[in-house]
Amino acid sequence: MKRILVGIKRVVDYNVRIRVKPDGSGVVTEGVKMSVNPFDEIALEEALRIKERGAAEEVIVATVGPADCQPQLRTCLAMGADRALHVQTDTPLEPLATARVLRALTEREQPFLVLLGKQAIDDDNGQTGQMLAALWERPQATFASKVELSQGKARVTREIDAGLETIEVDLPAVVTVDLRLNEPRYVKLPDIMKAKKKPLETLTLETLGVTPRAQLKTLRYAPPAQRQKGVRVKDAAELVAALKQKGLL
Amino acid sequence: MSHHILIVAEHDGRTLNVATAKCVACATTIPDAHITVVVCAANAAAVAAQAAAVSGVHRVVTVEHPMHEHPLAAAIAPQIAALAGPYSHVLGPSSTFGKDLMPRIAALLDTVQVSDIMAVESATRFRRPVYAGNAIITVEVLGGAKVVATVRTASFQAAGTGAQAPIEAASPVAPPAHTRFVSVSAAHSDRPDLQTAGKVISGGRALGSAESFQMLYRLADKLRAAVGASRAAVDAGYAPNELQVGQTGKIIAPELYIAIGISGAIQHLTGIKDARTIVAINKDPEAPIFEVADIGLVGDLFEIVPQLEQLIG
Numbered sequence: 001m002k003r004i005l006v007g008i009k010r011v012v013d014y015n016v017r018i019r020v021k022p023d024g025s026g027v028v029t030e031g032v033k034m035s036v037n038p039f040d041e042i043a044l045e046e047a048l049r050i051k052e053r054g055a056a057e058e059v060i061v062a063t064v065g066p067a068d069c070q071p072q073l074r075t076c077l078a079m080g081a082d083r084a085l086h087v088q089t090d091t092p093l094e095p096l097a098t099a100r101v102l103r104a105l106t107e108r109e110q111p112f113l114v115l116l117g118k119q120a121i122d123d124d125n126g127q128t129g130q131m132l133a134a135l136w137e138r139p140q141a142t143f144a145s146k147v148e149l150s151q152g153k154a155r156v157t158r159e160i161d162a163g164l165e166t167i168e169v170d171l172p173a174v175v176t177v178d179l180r181l182n183e184p185r186y187v188k189l190p191d192i193m194k195a196k197k198k199p200l201e202t203l204t205l206e207t208l209g210v211t212p213r214a215q216l217k218t219l220r221y222a223p224p225a226q227r228q229k230g231v232r233v234k235d236a237a238e239l240v241a242a243l244k245q246k247g248l249l
Numbered sequence: 250m251s252h253h254i255l256i257v258a259e260h261d262g263r264t265l266n267v268a269t270a271k272c273v274a275c276a277t278t279i280p281d282a283h284i285t286v287v288v289c290a291a292n293a294a295a296v297a298a299q300a301a302a303v304s305g306v307h308r309v310v311t312v313e314h315p316m317h318e319h320p321l322a323a324a325i326a327p328q329i330a331a332l333a334g335p336y337s338h339v340l341g342p343s344s345t346f347g348k349d350l351m352p353r354i355a356a357l358l359d360t361v362q363v364s365d366i367m368a369v370e371s372a373t374r375f376r377r378p379v380y381a382g383n384a385i386i387t388v389e390v391l392g393g394a395k396v397v398a399t400v401r402t403a404s405f406q407a408a409g410t411g412a413q414a415p416i417e418a419a420s421p422v423a424p425p426a427h428t429r430f431v432s433v434s435a436a437h438s439d440r441p442d443l444q445t446a447g448k449v450i451s452g453g454r455a456l457g458s459a460e461s462f463q464m465l466y467r468l469a470d471k472l473r474a475a476v477g478a479s480r481a482a483v484d485a486g487y488a489p490n491e492l493q494v495g496q497t498g499k500i501i502a503p504e505l506y507i508a509i510g511i512s513g514a515i516q517h518l519t520g521i522k523d524a525r526t527i528v529a530i531n532k533d534p535e536a537p538i539f540e541v542a543d544i545g546l547v548g549d550l551f552e553i554v555p556q557l558e559q560l561i562g
Contacts, residue, residue, distance in 0.1 A: 131355065140428075227541050233546050
């Protein structure tokens with residue numbers, strides 16, 4: 001079966017204003033809205049469109065994390081994924097360990113394509129996809145803004161600093177997606193009802209043979225440095241004068 | 250104990266990208282740093298000579314292979330992994346080049362990556378932004394693991410020149426055949442580069458069209474400034490993607506940043522936090538951009554921008 005595996009992460013919602021806890025132990029997540037990482041939603045949308053075009057037969061969505069992640073997996077099933085895999089663990093994993101989990105899932109599911117967001121908007125690491133590609137010894141195409149599949153190959157347009165780069169990779173491959181690849185669909189109520197009946201399988205790190213190592217310890221969280229309060233000018237002439245005074249014109 | 254640091258050079262085949270000199274600046278803040286720059290290229294001589302001149306660089310290693318004509322992570326990563334043995338740290342810039350490449354290297358080396366280093370506290374302790382820069386974390390690499398990292402270039406001043414480091418050639422390892430470069434389309438422009446410009450003028454959704462964005466280009470030319478854009482402006486098609494400034498675009502640190510018709514979403518502010526002076530022009534006095542602006546001007550950009558053009562002219 002031609003399968004696409006999509007990795008998703010549960011993160012603090014995009015619209016939440018982040019606050020660092022006063023004791024520096026983390027950011028406030030109690031009572032905060034959680035969502036599917038927006039880049040991962042784009043990855044899932046792309047997988048669904050590929051399936052709808054007939055180029056894939058099954059879309060599997062997977063996540064690693066505590067039991068709380070299941071609502072996000074259900075959201076993905078409601079968007080149209082065929083089944084979900086929940087690798088359940090209460091230990092926060094570093095990107096390399098997450099990549100190992102995904103590597104084990106590629107062994108299990110044999111996808112021809114793995115789609116992931118280019119980064120998660122919580123830790124902003126941007127590592128998992130590239131690490132998976134390295135462990136899997138397969139190509140990677142990061143920051144994708146266009147994905148075209150044909151005969152065992154993918155042609156991917158990438159958003160790079162200089163503009164747009166196109167590369168061709170043999171499949172299977174790992175593609176991490178950027179913002180402009182597509183616009184994810186809205187979930188409709190009947191789809192949410194249907195999603196409740198779709199298979200959601202729970203797995204453990206042990207069954208996948210992954211033993212996480214802690215190589216990085218977060219010692220403290222701090223709020224970013226605040227900028228000094230600025231001044232208001234009333235028109236263009238005052239603005240030019242202020243810039244000249246600062247030696248900027 | 251000296252720390253042997255390997256920096257992966259970013260370049261276009263002719264010129265060393267300034268991001269590399271910023272990585273060198275970061276590396277020099279690691280105690281007892283002994284810095285090697287590695288240049289993977291089809292023809293490395295010109296770039297290697299520039300790298301050898303960067304202050305703080307002790308040695309340059311070149312790896313020449315036709316596959317390195319274009320920087321493909323799948324080809325470069327095994328090369329760097331093969332060289333990395335003696336080094337305690339392997340650094341690259343937090344540009345799309347480094348973000349693509351470095352995690353692949355880290356996984357090949359079976360080690361951890363620290364993304365977006367903004368400050369070095371010790372050889373194993375670093376500060377980096379999370380949540381789009383809304384929190385700064387201090388992390389410690391444990392157990393003597395090799396440190397692979399990307400350097401947040403906006404946090405470091407480029408190292409100067411004047412060094413004369415020796416240049417050596419290393420033999421290439423065979424790159425994989427599964428990844429092939431096809432093309433790159435970049436808008437060539439005589440304007441300053443967005444990432445290195447001293448002055449940047451950015452436009453947002455309020456510009457309303459690609460045509461009105463031209464107004465910013467004219468003003469930018471008078472100020473010898475680069476042009477940037479918010480995500481909203483890029484998504485709306487007013488400006489090309491490579492101009493996007495913010496969490497998922499470019500992180501910049503110009504002397505002067507002028508935000509025109511940009512409301513100031515958190516994701517945009519992340520990209521400009523290190524600008525020396527931020528100017529905001531917006532018709533909404535409550536726009537969040539004013540919270541970070543050093544100089545704010547509330548008004549209609551379609552009146553103000555032409556006035557500025559005249560006043561500066």
